[in-house]
Amino acid sequence: MEEAQPTPSTAAPQADLSVLAIALLKGVLYRDADEHLWSALLDLQARIRDYVAVLGLELILDEAEGYAFLKSRSSAEESAASALPRLIARRPLSFPVSLLLALLRKKLAEFDAGGGDTRLVLSRDEIVELVRVFLPDSSNEARLIDQIETHINKIVDLGFLRRLKTAGGPASFEVRRILKAFVDAQWLADFDARLAAYQAQLGGGEPAAGASHPNRPGGAA
CATH class of the missing domain: 1.10.10.2250 (Arc Repressor Mutant, subunit A)
Structure with a gap:
């Protein structure tokens, strides 16, 4: 047969x-x-x-x-008996990366409230200005911008920003809407509390440890 x-x-x-x-x-x-x-x-x-x-x-x-x-x-x-090894990695984030994620999420909420276009696009300079006021003062402007660009690149790697092609102009980035699924109201509330503590000690000591990122949307580990 x-x-x-x-x-x-x-x-x-x-x-x-x-x-x-x-x-x-x-x-x-x-x-x-x-x-x-x-x-x-x-x-x-x-x-x-x-x-x-x-x-x-x-x-x-x-x-x-x-x-x-x-x-x-x-x-x-999952019960203890049926728990499986984690396939999707949870990665700790540095404080500046957590800060930038929170600021981008709030920027996206403001953008949505205004209606209009569905794609939020920000230039590199706009992102730098978003975050720099929360970071310690630096006498080395170029070094500060390099550090912020490193944080931006990390968020690109995480999948929350998409670098757009530009013809010789300044770099620009689309804020991916998937950010809304990862940075929710509770995450923002927890982070706001940490941010207040961080600002209180901005003049001395190290910032608080970074938040644990939910599940990176970049795939299984």
């Missing part, structure tokens, strides 16, 4: 499921980056949720904003 072969109609969804799982394990899936894959995700999201649940992950999907990613289920959702 010959073994039954999958029909094209069943083989295609299975192939899409595999491609989707691999793409999500690598990082964030954006609608504007791959509309075909995004459409497949909307069709197969129930199966994707079941598949990644076995790995201790959950699918976060925002159709309105056009992004999807995987995050580790909280320990409260």
